[in-house]
Amino acid sequence: MKKITRIFFSPSGTTKKVADKIAGNFKFEKEICDLLHFNDAKEFTQEDIVIVAMPVFAGRIPKTARNRLSKITGDNTKAIAVVNYGNAHVTDALLELVDVLRENNFDVIAAASTVSHHSIFDGVAVGRPDNKDIEKINEFAQKCMEKIESGESLKSELPGNRPYVDYKQLPFIVSCDVNKCVFCYDCVTICPEKAVPDDDPADVDLDACTRCTACIHICQEDARSFTGEAFEAKKPAFESANSARKEVEYYL
Structure with a gap:
């Protein structure tokens, strides 16, 4: 049986919830790799499938998460790339995540940006992801399964620019x-x-x-x-x- 692994960096828990929702659509053996705690090398095979979910920090994936993800490699492994943000701006984060995965020999088949309650400013996106979001997330998961069956890779152009915006340190x-x-x-x-x-x-x-x-x-x-x-x-x-x-x- 195929195995699907959720790889995520989720300080507030919302990005993990999105990865869990997507994975719940798959009837495969499931594992997790929590990058808040995992900082070792790991290799995946052609038989594996990964869901890689990252929060957006000021238009980028978090530097620590990127550094830890860079130690995880594939062997033409099917990957689903997801960035989760607080209803502000995705900017270059999704493009950056897909670039990192491709550099590490993952075959990215699909990508998404999802919305959750903002982790810093609690008046933004209250109650998200809501039922409408979850319906769209489940629809995305079904499309991912179809892509896996077809053997096709990601074809759509992604939002974002290279070089990516600079990392920002919030003064809070x-x-x-x-x-x-x-x-x-x-x-x-x-x-x-x-x-x-x-x-x-x-x-x-x-x-x-x-x-x-x-x-x-x-x-x-x-x-x-x-x-x-x-x-x-x-x-x-x-x-x-x-x-x-x-x-x-x-x-x-």
């Missing part, structure tokens, strides 16, 4: 309310950048931090959040500018 502060923190160290364990010191989980190294939100979303006490003048000033303008609904798009 990630802070911890010490009155709520119970020092469970979940934030220390999950941080892919090792930006939360294990001797003081209430702190964060803002130079190392990529604002991925993993530490915020894993905190059971709601002790961690974005704060500061830059965040408070940006929030209303960003939410207003990105209030118009964007739809799931797929490319075959």
Whole structure:
């Protein structure tokens, strides 16, 4: 029986949910490769199928996720490329993901951009993916199965440009309310950048931090959040500018 592996980087959990929805349409043995924790070399064969799902960080796939994905190679392995974003802009992220996969000897058969509740600005894309999104995601999965049966590769032109936009470091502060923190160290364990010191989980190294939100979303006490003048000033303008609904798009 064929095997399908979900490879994802999902600090807030939304990108994993999209990958899970797509994989649920396949009646194959299923495995996962969570790039928040996985940083080793891995090889796939011609018998494998992979769903590679990445969040969009300011128009790019996250640098850490890209570096970890670069260690994963295929052997003309069928790949489905997905970027998940918070209703703002895909920019070059989908093109970049497909380029990385092709460089690593994956045969990309289809690609998609999906929408989820924004991980930083919580007033954007509330409730997404919703039923309409899931219907479109399932439709995309069915099209992917047809592409696998036909043996065809991705033919559609993708949005984006080369060279890709530069990586951006957001100026927002990630802070911890010490009155709520119970020092469970979940934030220390999950941080892919090792930006939360294990001797003081209430702190964060803002130079190392990529604002991925993993530490915020894993905190059971709601002790961690974005704060500061830059965040408070940006929030209303960003939410207003990105209030118009964007739809799931797929490319075959």
